[in-house]
Amino acid sequence: MQDTPPKMRFRVESRRVNAHGSRSRCKNAEVALDTDLAGSPDAFNPAELLLAALSACMIKSIERVAPILKFQLSGVEVVVEGVRQDVPPRMESIRYEIIVDTDENDQRLSLLHDNVRKYGTVFNTVSPGTDLQGSLRRR
Missing domain, CATH: 3.30.300.20 (K homology (KH) domain)
Structure with a gap:
C-alpha cells in the first residue's frame, strides 16, 4: 500500500486599508488590491x-x-x-x-x-x- 503525500495547503490574509484599497499577505510577500468601487490604477482588481x-x-x-x-x-x-x-x-x-x-x-x-x-x-x-x-x- 502506497502512502499518499500530504495535501498542499495555502493561506493568504487580506485586509481593507481604506475605501480605496486593500492588501493581501502571504509568506513574506504583500500585494496591493484594487477594492475601490471606482477602480484604482495602482493595484490589481x-x-x-x-x-x-x-x-x-x-x-x-x-x-x-x-x-x-x-x-x-x-x-x-x-x-x-x-x-x-x-x-x-x-x-x-x-x-x-x-x-x-x-x-x-x-x-x-x-x-x-x-x-x-x-x-x-x-x-x-x-x-x-x-x-x-x-x-x-x-x-
Whole structure:
C-alpha cells in the first residue's frame, strides 16, 4: 500500500486599508488590491488577480516540467485576456498566449503546452467553469 503525500495547503490574509484599497499577505510577500468601487490604477482588481494567478500557474508549470522534458528555453511570456459577464457576474471567457523563447521544434512545443493544460492547479480550477482557450508558440 502506497502512502499518499500530504495535501498542499495555502493561506493568504487580506485586509481593507481604506475605501480605496486593500492588501493581501502571504509568506513574506504583500500585494496591493484594487477594492475601490471606482477602480484604482495602482493595484490589481479581483478579476486581474485571477488572470495573474492563471498566468503565474502557467509559468510555474513550465518551470516544473521543462527539466523533466529536457526542454530548453531562455524565457517565457504569458498574455491573458478575460471577458466578464454581468449577470451572473463571472469570467465568461479567458484567452491566453504563451510565448516561449526556444529553438525546440513544434512537436516539443505542443508537448509543453499539453503539460501546462494538464498539470496546472489554477488552470484546472478555472477551466471547468470558463471558456478557457489559448496557444503556446515560439518567439
